[in-house]
Amino acid sequence: MNKNGFLYKIYDLYSDGFRNMRLGKTLWAIILIKLFIIFVVLKIFFFPNFLKQHANGDEASFVATELTERAQ
């Protein structure tokens, strides 16, 4: 790969940067753990899409019924 090329410079920026991280490694570990908790644990087990589960594909009718009945 041409070491003076633009793409190599970008690659070098990131690879060299990640390789020489010190505190950054800890922070990345925390970010990855956090993302795992948010997107895997919380999203899948605790935050389902309520309408997808209850509206049977007709969200507009479901919400219309909800909103008109709650005004009774």
Add this chain to the structure above:
Amino acid sequence: MFNHLFLDIDAGTIDWSRAQFALTAIYHWLFVPLTLGLAVIMGIVETYYYRTKDEFWKDAAKFWQKLFGINFAMGVATGIILEFEFGTNWSNYSWFVGDIFGAPLAIEGIVAFFMESTFVAVMYFGWKKVSPGFHLASTWLTGLGATISAWWILVANAWMQYPVGCEFNPDTMRNEMVSFAEVALSPFAVSKFCHTVTSAWIIGAIFCVGVCCWYLMKKRDTKLATESMKIGAAVGLVASLLAGATGHKSAQDVAAVQPMKLAAMEALYDGGTDIGLKIIEGIEVPNALSFMATNDFHGYVPGINDILNGYTTPDGKVEPSIDEKIERGKKAITALANYRQAKFNSSDDGSAAAYNLGVLKENMKYFGYGYIKDKNDAVPPVLINFWAFRVMVGLGGLFILFFAVVLFMTYKKDVTNLKSWHYWTAIILIPLGYIGSESGWLVAEFGRQPWTIQDMLPTWAAVSDLQSSSVAITFFLFLILFTTMLAVEINILLKQIKKGPEYSVK
């Protein structure tokens, strides 16, 4: 405030969902303002390096960027959880707001990802790889990226407070955007953005001055501390003056579109002209509320009772009572039901649907009032609003004084040999900065109760029909998760502050 925590399931769901959203937003807002504030500090410090080529400034910039990075890493993606809550706990709301919410949030996600992943990398990895000018630009663009993210989030929030640029489609049951410019450049959004961002700069400045004072108290890193403190104090003074000015504009916006919030902030029950601003109950600044709300010392400000019972402004504008709005709201909801019945479930020739559509459009402005059973339910919690507003404004005033004194002392006195209480004062102000900032959000969000969308959808219509126990479980799960994250951040931050900057020239 939360009236139904241990009552029946439906009511409990509303309050637990509100409590959970508030908890998430409050924790999220612990990370965001420091990111926005430190971005300015580190940008200015690196600008000094760019101009002087003095290695000291490079080391100082790296130090503040390191603290910025810790806070950034802890805060990143915490806001995503709010979007999960929309889909699960607030599904009616989520559907009802339609693409109006989706567009700003999508732009925020894309801009944040590309700007931040590019320029943060250059800022941290690029010191020896790119020119000083490009590096400096990347540092400022990192801050700008975070600020632009804040812009789109605040546009979404402002729309809930002042829904513009949209039209409700009864076929899809969604609000549809008719003017992107009206949504994105709503005057309410502009004021909110300016006030919120300048208040975030205050947090960055207080943090900077507090850290510097700790070093001065410990008699170490004195050059970094004194030089950074000058920058922190200058940023803080400018930011707190700007926050005052933008706060004044925000108050006028609130007076114009959310008069009930303003009345609750002031615990003003009976309004009129020449209204004073209460410092505390019984002590007031004459005519100041009229000025704050209308830019006129003799301006008219309605009170809670006026809004409940209806009022006429001195220039002849008639505002209907809450009872009248409730009637019109009920008409709108009935018309919606009849329209959908005629359109989708009967052999209507189109005339019934057209008639009901007309009734709906005529009364749509008051749609949300149709869910209100008692007019007093339209009054937000007055005590919280009253005191949160005073805490915010009081601390804002204190910060102006504080930064002015610190700025004077850094230029005119030897700040390396002060008595320790001077330094402690600055350190103690760090949590007070957060309290002031969070109080601002309490005013904004408690003040608009009971509305999730002003006049359109109250909380009890917006919430999903969930079991309150499931929302309560995730509330405590978040409490543990966020508290752990905050503890980790504070721990890493303190360790790095204690470690101090790394000097390339000993």
